[in-house]
Amino acid sequence: MSSRRTMIVDDEEDMRVLLRMTIEAANEGLVVAAEAANGRDALELWREHRPDVVVLDHRMPDLSGMDVATRMLAEAPEQRIILFSAFLTDDLVREAETLGLSCLGKEKLRQIPELLWRLAPEG
Amino acid sequence: MEAGARGVSAPPRWLAAGAALAVAAVGALGALIARQESRDDDRRRERALAALAIDATRASLDAALEAAEGASIAPELGVGLPSPVGPQRIAAVLLVDQAGATAPVTRVAAGTAGRLQRGADLLAVPEAANALRASLERGAPAASAPLSAGADGAVLLVFPDYSGGPPAATIADRREALGGWTVAVLDPARVLGGDRWNDVGLTVSDAGVPVHEVGAQDGPVVARDHLDVLDRIWTLELRGGGGSGSDLAAIVLAVGLLAAAAVFVPLQSLVSRARAEGVAGARRARHLEHVAEGSGRLHQSLDLDEMLPTFATVAAEVVPLSHLAVQVEEDGALRTVFRTGPPPDHVPEPSPAPPPRLRAGEAVAIPLSRGWRTVGSVVVVAARDVGTDEVLSLRALLEVLAAALANAEVLRREKETARRLEEVDRLKDAFLGTVSHELRTSVTAVGGFTDLLVHQWDSLSDEARRDFAARVGRNALSLRSLVDQLLDFARLERGSLRVEPVEGDLAQMTTTATEQLSVLLPSHELVVRAERPVPVVADASVVERVLSNLLSNAAKYSPALTTVTVEVRAVDGQAELAVSDQGAGIPPAERTLVFNRFYRGDSDVTRATRGAGIGLAVVKELVDRSEGSVRVEQAEGGGARFVVVFPKPVTSGGAGQRERHEPA
Numbered sequence: 001m002s003s004r005r006t007m008i009v010d011d012e013e014d015m016r017v018l019l020r021m022t023i024e025a026a027n028e029g030l031v032v033a034a035e036a037a038n039g040r041d042a043l044e045l046w047r048e049h050r051p052d053v054v055v056l057d058h059r060m061p062d063l064s065g066m067d068v069a070t071r072m073l074a075e076a077p078e079q080r081i082i083l084f085s086a087f088l089t090d091d092l093v094r095e096a097e098t099l100g101l102s103c104l105g106k107e108k109l110r111q112i113p114e115l116l117w118r119l120a121p122e123g
Numbered sequence: 124m125e126a127g128a129r130g131v132s133a134p135p136r137w138l139a140a141g142a143a144l145a146v147a148a149v150g151a152l153g154a155l156i157a158r159q160e161s162r163d164d165d166r167r168r169e170r171a172l173a174a175l176a177i178d179a180t181r182a183s184l185d186a187a188l189e190a191a192e193g194a195s196i197a198p199e200l201g202v203g204l205p206s207p208v209g210p211q212r213i214a215a216v217l218l219v220d221q222a223g224a225t226a227p228v229t230r231v232a233a234g235t236a237g238r239l240q241r242g243a244d245l246l247a248v249p250e251a252a253n254a255l256r257a258s259l260e261r262g263a264p265a266a267s268a269p270l271s272a273g274a275d276g277a278v279l280l281v282f283p284d285y286s287g288g289p290p291a292a293t294i295a296d297r298r299e300a301l302g303g304w305t306v307a308v309l310d311p312a313r314v315l316g317g318d319r320w321n322d323v324g325l326t327v328s329d330a331g332v333p334v335h336e337v338g339a340q341d342g343p344v345v346a347r348d349h350l351d352v353l354d355r356i357w358t359l360e361l362r363g364g365g366g367s368g369s370d371l372a373a374i375v376l377a378v379g380l381l382a383a384a385a386v387f388v389p390l391q392s393l394v395s396r397a398r399a400e401g402v403a404g405a406r407r408a409r410h411l412e413h414v415a416e417g418s419g420r421l422h423q424s425l426d427l428d429e430m431l432p433t434f435a436t437v438a439a440e441v442v443p444l445s446h447l448a449v450q451v452e453e454d455g456a457l458r459t460v461f462r463t464g465p466p467p468d469h470v471p472e473p474s475p476a477p478p479p480r481l482r483a484g485e486a487v488a489i490p491l492s493r494g495w496r497t498v499g500s501v502v503v504v505a506a507r508d509v510g511t512d513e514v515l516s517l518r519a520l521l522e523v524l525a526a527a528l529a530n531a532e533v534l535r536r537e538k539e540t541a542r543r544l545e546e547v548d549r550l551k552d553a554f555l556g557t558v559s560h561e562l563r564t565s566v567t568a569v570g571g572f573t574d575l576l577v578h579q580w581d582s583l584s585d586e587a588r589r590d591f592a593a594r595v596g597r598n599a600l601s602l603r604s605l606v607d608q609l610l611d612f613a614r615l616e617r618g619s620l621r622v623e624p625v626e627g628d629l630a631q632m633t634t635t636a637t638e639q640l641s642v643l644l645p646s647h648e649l650v651v652r653a654e655r656p657v658p659v660v661a662d663a664s665v666v667e668r669v670l671s672n673l674l675s676n677a678a679k680y681s682p683a684l685t686t687v688t689v690e691v692r693a694v695d696g697q698a699e700l701a702v703s704d705q706g707a708g709i710p711p712a713e714r715t716l717v718f719n720r721f722y723r724g725d726s727d728v729t730r731a732t733r734g735a736g737i738g739l740a741v742v743k744e745l746v747d748r749s750e751g752s753v754r755v756e757q758a759e760g761g762g763a764r765f766v767v768v769f770p771k772p773v774t775s776g777g778a779g780q781r782e783r784h785e786p787a
Contacts, residue, residue, distance in 0.1 A: 012564055014594050018571040025579055059560055086563035087556070106567040110574070 004120035005033040007049060009042040009068065010057035010084075018109065019055060019084075026113035039063025043071060052120040055112065056101075058085035058092065066092070069101055080119045084112070254281045255304060262297050262494075266327070266335035278335055280327070324362040331358075331519055338362075343400070347511075358515075403512075410516040413441045418523040427451075427531045431461040434524055438503075441516045446486070446504035451528055452497050464504070473500045477518065481509035489518070491525035498528045550720075554612070554737055562605050568598040597642055604643075604671055611668070611741040615720070622662050622748040626772045629659040629666065629698045630691045636667040637689055643674050646683035653691035659698035661769045665745045666700070669753075672738035673702040673765050681706030681762060698769045703758040714755050718743040742767070 008019045020032045034049045036042035038060060046054065054072065058065035065083055072079050083096050086106040096103050104115060246252045254267035258281045267279040281304050283297070324338035342362040417437035421430055435447050446464035450457040467486035477489045483505055491499040501521055509517075572591040580588070614621075630653035637651050670689070677687040685705035692699055709717055720740040742765075746753045751769040758764035 012568075014568040014572075014598060015564065017594070018568060018575075021575050021579075022571065025575065086567065087560045106563055107570075109567055109571050 003029045003031045004053065004116060005031050005049070005051045006116055006120075007034045007036070007042070007046060007051040007054045008032055009036045009039070009054065009060075009065070011037050011060045012057075013037070015057065015106075019112065022109055022112055023116065028113055028117055030113055030116055039065075039068040042068055046072060047075075053080045053082060053116050055082050055084050055116070058083055059087050066095065066099075069096075069099060073099060082112075082115060082119065251279050251281075254279055257281075258283045258304065259297060259301060264329055264334055278337075280334060326358075326360045326362070328358045328360070331515075407512055410441060410512060413437070414516050414519045414523075417441070417520055421520075421523050421527055426534075427460060427528070430527055430531070434520075434527075435461070435463050438517060438520055441520060442481070442503075442509050442513045443506040444503050445484075445506040446502070448502040449499065449524070450502070451499040451532070457500055467502070467504050470502055473497075477514075479511045479514055481505040481514060483507045483509075489521060491521055491528060493525055493529045498525050498532070547720075558605055558609055558612075562602065565598040565602045565605065569595050569602065572598075597645070600639075600642055604675070607668065607671070608737060608741070611744075612737050615737075615741065615744055622665055622745060624660045624662045624665075624749055624770075626658070626660055627663065629653075629657040629661065629700060629769060630655065632659075632661065632663045632666040633670065633689060633691045633700060635663075636670045637674075640667075640671055640674050643671065644678045644687060647678055647681070648684070648686045649674075649689070650686055651689045653689070655692075657691050657693045657698045658772050659769045660772050661698070661749055661751070665749055666769075669700070669742050669745060669767055670702070672742050673767075676738055676765075677702060677704040677706070677763075680704065693771075696771060698771055700767045700769070701764055703764040704762040705758070705760055706762045708757055708761050708763045709755055717755060718753070 006023060008016055008023075010016050010019065016035050016037070020035065023030045023032055033051045034045040036045050039062060042054075042056075054069075056065045056069060065085065069081050069083065072081065081101045083092075083101050083103045084106060085092070085103070088103055088105050093103050102115065102119065104111065246255065250267040250269070254265045258265035262283065264283075265281050267281065269278055283301060283304055324336065324340045324342060326333055326337075326340065327335040340362060344360045344362050347358060347360045417434075417440070420433050420437060423430075423433075431449055434449070438444060438447060444464065446466055447462070448459055448466065448470075449461040450459050452458075469486065471486055471488045473488040473490040475490065478487060481487060481503070486502060486504045488500050488502045490497055491501060501524065503517075572595045576583070576588065576591050576595075583591070633653045634651060637649065641649050674687065674689075681687065681704040687705075688701075688703045690699075690701045690703075718739050720737060743753055746767055746769075749769060751767060753765065753767045756764050756766060
């Protein structure tokens, strides 16, 4: 089973720890390749590591999740991105789906591993 | 020889063929002329009497006014003569006491009717009482029924006085604001004697609206005069008896039939005088039309920018002006909002008694008022000499403009209020959005880490377990703080934050609270200086919430690894709690604004951090309810230092001006 490399972007440290633990504990070949606490670091690390799937928080200071997603998709239209946010309004979901993003509310943390596995392209 | 009669010429055919008719006509004409002349005499007499009547009425009022000048009103009742006092004013001032049960006369000027002695209660005079009440209800001057028998008895003209302000919008409010009445006595019967009133009528009007009418009202106006009454112009009009139009027509025809020069001259002067009156009447009618139409156009828009150019056009149709400027009153000063035509060299001050006539080239400033309040002023320069009719029409238009200005002001204030409410709504939405997001994050963390602990306990290291448990604890505290904030917000909205102060030790309340709250500052060093007891009257949970908010702010707005200091001490007989940080501080201009609900400063630091701006508003509310105060100053080293002051117990011998609160 090939490994799927993921990247976590969230400004809350607790969320990053939680996501990493949840993803790695699922033990389905998912690996956290990089973590970023803000949008700009995220873009830098993403270009460096080229993960298969990005887990992206929306509400962050400076660049928001949607800002980051837009830039990533401009450079790599095939990039798989999950918008993982506590604040999913109808407008936001519509905007995300137009761009081709998947959305998941933060209360559904346990579904992250499965979603990641489904999204990651064949290795 | 001209036939001055309109439309009828004297062709020679008539002269020749009508000679026989002429003889007969002379006889008829002679009779007509004789009758006309005696009627003419009557009219002349009436006019003289009318002038006399008006003069006499005015004289009695003038005499009253002169007596009024310089005198003062009973100071204990706190009402003075409406200003400005001048020779053209009426004076018989009556005051109603605050309960409104009596209306005693407090001053009577010479020349007024004998019944109005000082101390007399006007509400006991039924005619007066009705007029007083009518004027109060309408918020406008009113006239009483005649005080003595007959239609020509003395009449009271009543002006309500609203303590210098405008009449309020409802009857109840007007009753509340009423300071008293100014009453004028009108007594024309003394001059003319009772039997003249069969043929003659008197009308007293205020800005064109009749206030009182006596006698026959169907004759033409034969004399008119104006009175300045409390900054308003009152018009007194005397009307003569019976029309003479049909007789005139007969005369005109007779002139056409005959060609007698000796008869002609006096007849022609009659005819041209009739025409002049007709012309004057037509001109007055045209002016009234202009005013009516103009006021309709002026009322179409509440927006001054749209309405003022229309006003200039309408005014110019009534009175040719070479300059017009409109000023509105704003915060006690006059601001020019519209100007057309070359301005005069010298702009005069608004005169309280505007002139009855305008001279060409002369600049006049006319004040605009609603009730007793000035809403603006209009400066005009007439392009030619302007007579009283036209000035009256212009003044009627100015009344309309004053109303429009007052309406525009109301509209402007309502729009401002709506804008501010929209702003608060927007900020409130942002606050709720932030708080709900942070709530969900904390809930997810608590659930997520607990889950990991439960399901992965065995495979986790000791260190990891401790770490996760601590995270659960921190997020639980965060949850509690967020819930407290939401509840505080709800209570702030409804005005029901409850505070129960008791006597205690502020130092101890502080150390207890900071032990719990230190987890809010994981990346900062927290120093607490609260060794000696500090007596205070405060609610311990208020102290805890205040500290919680101030410490969260300090954590957010100062860099990691810096120190946050909490100090408790007794200062100047008060109990003081201070929280200082080493961040960027708060600029002096914002030091009062930060305590406003939803206020967030404008620095880069503020924009980068998250927060809803409610914390300090809650602090202020809680502290206010505790009979204390809060302020922010600059800390040593440039950061922010929030200082909260609580009251000391009275018995402890400090400044102790505040009352003790008994424990609940």
